[in-house]
Amino acid sequence: IVCLSMEGGAAASTPAALPYYVAFSQLLGLTLVAMTGAWLGLYRGGIAWESDLQFNAHPLCMVIGLVFLQGDALLVYRVFRNEAKRTTKVLHGLLHVFALVIALVGLVAVFDYHRKKGYTDLYSLHSWCGILVFVLYLVQWLAGFSFFLFPGAPFSLRSRYRPQHIFFGATIFLLSVGTALLGLKEALLFNLGDKYSAFEPEGVLANVLGLLLACFGGAVLYILTRADWKRPSQAEEQALSMDFKTLTEGDSPGSQ
Amino acid sequence: IVCLSMEGGAAASTPAALPYYVAFSQLLGLTLVAMTGAWLGLYRGGIAWESDLQFNAHPLCMVIGLVFLQGDALLVYRVFRNEAKRTTKVLHGLLHVFALVIALVGLVAVFDYHRKKGYTDLYSLHSWCGILVFVLYLVQWLAGFSFFLFPGAPFSLRSRYRPQHIFFGATIFLLSVGTALLGLKEALLFNLGDKYSAFEPEGVLANVLGLLLACFGGAVLYILTRADWKRPSQAEEQALSMDFKTLTEGDSPGSQ
Structure with a gap:
């Protein structure tokens, strides 16, 4: 029942x-990114920064950053369960940085596009949810960095914050998926209008894309929450780990 | 650490x-229902079955049934943690029946409205997600009833199915919230058009309603997933329970 787990x-x-x-989740995720690209390429004219096509960078960046990469960042502790915790932790943080930077590009794309076109900002439910997600994501990253990567946070504080970090991480990811669905719906109603109800190919493709988004969210959540797939528990690692080097550096060996 | 838990x-x-x-989750849930009613009453002309207002029964029924009642059904095992398990189980099943019946009324309302108006059915992402949610919800209810309420399912089968039931229950609930958000967005874009970007009161109210929907989903998820708020674990109950009456009836005492 008890697994010996040491750094390295x-x-x-x-x-x-x-x-x-x-593997199934990654297949879903890659299909999701490819299908977003296909939708934008086939029906929305492709992507270019210095034109009206700048808008199209927004959905692509958000699906890659805040859905695919954010989801994969959550899975790192399950996929690399036998690697050293510090390595896994750094990879988790890095994937979230990539996600954040790509999301920032996506955010700039839409604000820049709105500014050039003279469109109103931040009036829709999609935009409200999007800003909420972005702020929460940034706060979560900073809190995660301060507690778990920056050396010096006491072990007791890390233990108390860990469940909150995991819950809010999963919640922010799900809210990202929900926000993407709202954005997709918005794009469809703006662009297709009455043609949506005529089962135009773009509408059907985008509906399938929406279902894929929801399925990817569900698959990540399933892998994340399966009790027997979690890394060995904190208490066991704390009791059994013998890495005095990190201990003397103020970093608890069992910390995640 | 170990809590003695017996039937009754x-x-x-x-x-x-x-x-x-x-209490906070209930406050959110009730505000959600009240605000949906306020939105439909103030800006959508209210509700009546035999008229164009029949459509408005759809969002109200879905928010009451598939969001508020479904969410509360998930919380039953946390709220009534000291009650007999069979009582809690029956209450859980009953709340889901109420939710299902109310959702069915909401479903009939929109299909009937579409038929009278000659609108196309099931073309949008909202409707695809909605049908998916409804089918999954029905299957989940039937599976839950067969495994946990109907006497005779072997204990080992119940134990194996329980984590799946909990995961899919939470996922269906979250998908319901997501589908409600898509529906709200659809209603806003259909009804408000350009006025949405002018920050009309209806748009702002509906955006707040959308955020409330997401918050209610988050609050239920938080209460549901907090490890130290779960009922005492299955193994402990199985080992400590002494209710031979239900054992001889083929119902395991520790079953949920």
């Missing part, structure tokens, strides 16, 4: 079904 | 903060 050690085994679920 | 007994104590979080 690989004592815990990988559950048999986990790799298949992870 | 009240050995486990309630965590100090839980009632406040539950």
